[in-house]
Amino acid sequence: MSNEETPGNGNTLALVYGSLLLRVWLGVRALQTGIEKFAGTRSGDQVVTVDGVPNEEGLTAGGSMKYYALENYHGVPKALMSKFEGEPLMPGFGLPLYDKLLGPALLVLGVTILLGVAYRSSLFVLGLLYISLTWGLILIKQDDGVSWLGVHMIMIVMALALAPHNRLAILKKW
């Protein structure tokens, strides 16, 4: 079994690959989530024509079209925002600030993780961000979301554990 790859024998290719995969996954996850904060929809609905005239009952056909624009930005989705507003433990001043910062934070962290800029610190900050999201979801009893974020946290910890095997990084310090 001379091909067995363990840290002990110095052959760490598997660990390098593992680190790279986690890095790309977490980076893409953060980056695209940040981009999605700028997504909106345009209604493409058309009133259905029946017997040559638009129907009076209001039946429509078609659907919505997705597009991206700065004016679409919502850090916290509208539906969740209104729920958080009603939470007694949610500080009123913090929510608008969090709403403004969440999208840009995800974009910046996505880029730094993907490029390997201050990789470990970026992962740590991303973990803190996910903890803050977890707290919010606990407040509004979104247990499924909490579980999802728990999985993300495990992946971040794994990525930190594999950080010594991180390669192709622009800034290895921090």
Next chain:
Amino acid sequence: MVTPMNTDPTNLSRRGFLSKSLAGAGAGLVLGAPNILRAANQTAAGTDAIHIALVGFGKQGEVLFNCLRNIPGLHFQAICDISPYNLKKGIGQVNSLTKVRPNGYQDIDEMLATEKGLDAAVIATPDFWHSPHTVKCLEAGLHVYCEKMMAHTIDAAREMVKAMERTGKLCQIGHQRRSNPRYRFTYNRLINGNKICGQIVNANAQWNRSLGASQDIGGAKIAKSIIVPDDVLNRYGFKDMHQFLNWRVYRDLSGGPISDLGAHQIDIFNWFLGTAPKRVYASGGNSYFKNREHFDNVMCIFDYDTPQGEVRAFYQVLTTTSYGLGFYESFMGTEASIRISEIAATSAIYRESGDHVPDWGALVDKGYLVRKPAPPKPEPSADAVASYESAAPDVYDLPGGFNKPAHQPHLENFFAAVRGKAKLNCDARHAFESEAPIFWVNPSALTKQPIDFKTEHLSV
């Protein structure tokens, strides 16, 4: 021979109703014959905005708010709820949407005495509060949108109709399917306009809800943040938090599943058939939830005499299984059957095979219907006798849908009526005529006897 349907919905309803000496009960069941409505052209505050109060901001109140937020021209002036948690949640959501903090109240009397310039109230409180709250708001000069079921007793529902007619204000009841474009198209264009069903002989509908979705709310330990003090609960008719959270399972507070879930769908029987039933037979029991006051499973049959002939309509509400497509209504005729639901994917139109059924090619060409791909034909099997089987019906669909929350069109209709630009699709009198038979399902099930409806059963 198929009897053609009367294309005039007003005559259809009135004739069937008069023939059964149930005047006043069935005459207004059809959409095209709403009550005399008096709507304001200008709001109480003298502006274009309609100033509204949200009465009740629990789960259903939040559902309605998520529709109201999409309707332009509304000013959320006040919110009333006995629960501090709900009240804070409602104020927060309005504030988040409009950047204007609404005034909050625990007591509706205080709200009505304090708030000036209100135009309308949207009521989403427990059923046993619907009637008192609606009557108070109407008498305070407000138009009212109130959730169904109108009330927990038929007498309380009668009071709502009387108050609407006494005050001349608008009162829409939340049978939201009445404003759903898919239901309206089906009723106006397919059943009445083109008579695609032929003679409707049977109807059936169901709401099958899983055991998991039917459990008590709150569980063994209720979160501190949502607890309402006992003295407040007692003042507003609740014995404890369990009653407050689970009022639907208590006889003094609601009509139970047949009323809570069945009201929407039995309303469709009465609307589409254009008349009130003449009889109900029901059976029910506490098959699983042994300690609940209301039956957890109810099955009932309504007998109708329509201008086309007799119709039997079966309805079941199950709180122990979701099997069988969940919830839908279906109307089965000699030429076609329509299964319709708020969920478009569950809906379909089935054309019978046979020479007695007209060709639907022209209907498809004109856009009334869309042909769906035929389902795969089952393989012949040894345990089936081919000569016993009917040919599978062709499957069609409506030519479109709508892209809004389910309750929004009904609320839009209400506010259009408040502005004097529409007639209500389900005012309190029409809702009463449709709901009245439902109040007699539980008595029939309890006594295990059919009830033949007389004027006093169904009239205001």
